[in-house]
Amino acid sequence: MIRQKITPFLWFDGKAEEAARFYVSLFPDSVVTGVTPGPGGVALVVEFRLAGLQFLALNGGPQFKFNEAISLSIDCHSQAEVDELWEKLSTGGSKSQCGWLKDKYGLSWQVVPAVLPTLLGSADRAKAARVMGAMMKMTKLDIQALQDAADGK
Incomplete structure (x- = not known):
């Protein structure tokens, strides 16, 4: 190995x-x-x-417990993948904002659409700010809603 x-x-x-x-x-x-x-x-x-x-x-x-100081970030390529992992990982745990959750063992995860870094890193800072504003209102991240925010819809 x-x-x-x-x-x-x-x-x-x-x-x-x-x-x-x-x-x-x-x-x-x-x-x-x-x-x-x-x-x-x-x-x-x-x-x-x-x-x-x-x-x-x-x-x-x-003696030691997990906390949000460390999390595992999952790069998701579709809304279906976001939805499935969000539900499975949060069952018995807790949901937070901006795609963060804790699983039933207390480990923190970030369920992140692959497109998010591109949207947030846009050279168009107004576009990036709209995406950030939309994301801050979400628990589970919604790819279409993030894209709509980027497009000014």
């Missing part, structure tokens, strides 16, 4: 394997690649590949 130079390492309170199996069910090119048992045979470390990117998950206990 080819190893990445830097691998995201996620700390869970007893649900590392459950979380990894949930995440790999959502994305192509994803699989649990290893489970290292800890005391009592429960998973201690879980290795998994998520959309081609290697991750490690640790059942470290309740």
